[in-house]
Amino acid sequence: MLPREDFLNRVENRAEIAKVLDKAEQALKTWELVVTDFLSPPVLAEVNQIFGQLTEVQIIPWGGFPQAERKRVGIHREEIPCDVSQMPVVALDIAGNFLFDTATHRDFLGAILGAGVVREKVGDIIVLGERGAQVVVTPEMVDFFESSLVQVRSVPVKTKRIELSDLRVREPKKKEMTTVEASLRLDAIASYGFGLSRSKMADAINNGDVRVNWKEVTQSSHNLKSGDLVSFRGKGRLEIGDISITKKERYRIALTRFV
Numbered sequence: 001m002l003p004r005e006d007f008l009n010r011v012e013n014r015a016e017i018a019k020v021l022d023k024a025e026q027a028l029k030t031w032e033l034v035v036t037d038f039l040s041p042p043v044l045a046e047v048n049q050i051f052g053q054l055t056e057v058q059i060i061p062w063g064g065f066p067q068a069e070r071k072r073v074g075i076h077r078e079e080i081p082c083d084v085s086q087m088p089v090v091a092l093d094i095a096g097n098f099l100f101d102t103a104t105h106r107d108f109l110g111a112i113l114g115a116g117v118v119r120e121k122v123g124d125i126i127v128l129g130e131r132g133a134q135v136v137v138t139p140e141m142v143d144f145f146e147s148s149l150v151q152v153r154s155v156p157v158k159t160k161r162i163e164l165s166d167l168r169v170r171e172p173k174k175k176e177m178t179t180v181e182a183s184l185r186l187d188a189i190a191s192y193g194f195g196l197s198r199s200k201m202a203d204a205i206n207n208g209d210v211r212v213n214w215k216e217v218t219q220s221s222h223n224l225k226s227g228d229l230v231s232f233r234g235k236g237r238l239e240i241g242d243i244s245i246t247k248k249e250r251y252r253i254a255l256t257r258f259v
Contacts, residue, residue: 002028007050012215016043017050020073024057027075033082037120037138038063038070042214047073062087063123064136065169070123072138088139089123091164094149096157099130103152108133111152117141126168132157134167177255184243184251186212187220190230193238193255209233235259 004021011017020036020043027034039047044061051059055078062084063071072089076082094108108125112135123136132152137145142161149159179192190210191201202220204210210217211231212224224230230238241254 002054011046011050013043013046016040017046020047020075021050023073024051024054024075027057027077031077031080033060033074033076033080033086035088036073036075038072038123038136041069042211044071044073045214051075058082060084060087062089064089064091064164065124065167067169067172068124068136070136072123089136089164090139090142091162091167092135092137092142092145092159093132093162093166094135094152094157094159095132096152096155097130098132098152098155101154102130103127103133103155105133107153108135112145112149115144115148117144126170128168134162136164136167172258174259175257177257179253179255180246181251181253184223184225184253185220186210186217186222186224186230189224189240189253189255190232190238193230193257194232194235204232 002021002024007021008014008018016039023034023036047059051057057075058078060074060082061071062074063069072087074082074087105125105127108127112122113119121138121141126134128134145159149157151157177193179189181188187198187202187205191198194201205220206218208216208218209232212222213229214231224240226240226243228240230240232238236257236259239256239258241256244252246252
């Protein structure tokens with residue numbers, strides 16, 4: 001059996017992680033690949049942390065394409081060979097003429113949830129501008145989508161299944177930067193990376209708008225390290241790259257901002 005309570009006492013997303021641990025115990029008992037619903041990035045971060053400590057089970061996170069944020073997690077015994085080809089995810093095209101009534105990610109998600117679909121059955125939504133969007137879902141939702149998702153905003157749409165290879169995934173826009181700081185404090189590095197004053201960044205951190213590796217951090221003095229990912233609500237993400245020490249014993253930090 002897994003050390004369930006020990007894991008649950010160390011996570012923020014306790015209810016979601018409890019369901020994942022249920023799936024893991026099922027995988028151990030049945031010797032089969034067991035798959036979760038779609039998980040959000042904060043939950044995925046905690047899943048990776050937990051299962052990195054386990055040897056008897058392995059996980060396959062997959063959202064239909066490598067850059068997907070929301071992913072299903074396949075859980076299997078180490079002795080059972082599994083790969084992403086066995087992960088049950090499908091892609092749908094939501095086609096319509098949005099030239100005169102532009103729809104955003106929020107509009108498509110709102111239409112999907114308004115049709116009666118729960119969020120856990122839906123992965124990433126790729127907005128394609130005036131021609132609609134594409135979405136990754138669980139296979140059992142395909143028929144429902146095709147029959148029930150018929151309008152987004154004021155635009156009639158037609159929803160049909162497509163191959164995962166037909167997803168029009170765009171590379172995120174990114175900007176490479178370098179800063180030199182006296183410390184590795186979150187407020188100092190993030191204020192440079194996101195182009196805000198340090199006081200405004202400190203306020204955002206205190207308000208819970210900033211996460212580090214998908215976990216909420218409310219202390220401006222939190223020290224960052226190479227490989228950390230800082231997400232700022234509404235502003236994008238900042239990846240911490242190489243960190244070196246200058247001759248004046250300050251920190252030279254490589255940053256990549258994704259928008």
